[in-house]
Amino acid sequence: MTTVRTLIYVAVVRHWPLYQMDVKNAFLNGHLTEEAAVTKLGFHPSAFNSALFLRHTSTGFIALLLYVDDMITTSSDSSAISEAKYANExxxxxxxxxxxxxxxxxxxxxxxxxxxxxxxxxxxFYCELVGCLVYLTVTCPNLAYAVRVVSKFVSTHRSIHWAALVCILRYLRGTIFLGLLLSSTSSLDLVAYVDSDWAGDINDRKSTFSFYMFLGDSLIS
Structure with a gap:
């Protein structure tokens, strides 16, 4: 998903139009007898990500990013990525x-x-809700640490873990319409921040490591 967010952000800054397509019946045709490759359409895989394909033209290039059975959507102005409908569900x-x-x-x-x-x-039910929250971290990375905490107890879940899960959902309810803003006016400078505690986990005495990576003003990972 880092590549997905990065490509959307670069497209927004450069004012490149991108389009989205969802192959609804992708999982109904799992077995192919013929060769299927985007290279036949002039696309070549990127050296940086196996899901990213590039096609060079006389005026520039076309980027094709595949995420399972989906392609990307964006706009020619500042854009925001959110999952408000899913979070509400x-x-x-x-x-x-x-x-x-x-x-x-x-x-x-x-x-x-x-x-x-x-x-x-x-x-x-606890495990299902934790799985839903893990998915939401794609567009709500601010949930990542708290979701990590509750996901550690999917096999030993108890009432205190449920209380922590409810706290996350209460926070989510109050921030349901917030998402990742992809600004069209900032730079494409890559900046990273990192930190960790020291043996802070009381269960295994391991350190908790965290990082944030920004492309310009936009959080991508």
């Missing part, structure tokens, strides 16, 4: 449509372990 699925919103994703300095709390009656 997740919140309703959890039965939290009317719950009070939260300003925090997770309690400060929270240290969850696998033994505190009471085992959940429906562990499958």
């Amino acid at each position: 997740v919140i309703h699925c959890a039965g939290l449509a009317d719950i009070k919103v939260s300003n925090a994703l997770i309690k400060l300095n929270v240290k969850l372990n696998s033994t505190d709390g009471i085992p959940l009656d429906d562990p499958t």
Whole structure:
């Protein structure tokens, strides 16, 4: 997804029009007897990403980025990527449509372990909601750390882990229309920030590592 966000952002800055296509029946034709390759259309795979294909023309080039059965969509102006509809469905699925919103994703300095709390009656539901949140981190990277915390307990989920999951969903409900803004006026300079704690995990004593990569003003990874 880093390549997807990067290509959309570069297209926005350069004012390149891109289009989107979804192959609805891609999974109905899993077995091919003939060779299928975009190189026959003049595209050649990029040396940087196997999902990115380039076709050079007399006036420039065409970039084709495949993500499973989807291609990319963008505009010729500043653009935003969000999953508001999907996030709303997740919140309703959890039965939290009317719950009070939260300003925090997770309690400060929270240290969850696998033994505190009471085992959940429906562990499958917990796992499904965590999976939905993992998907949402594509367009909501601010969820990444908190989702990582609750995803560590998908096999040992207890009441304290459910409370942490509910806190994330309450935060999501209050920020449901926020997304990644891709500015058309900033530079294409690549900047990275990185940090880590020291043996901060109380379960395995490992360090937690984090990073942010910006292309201009836009977060891509």
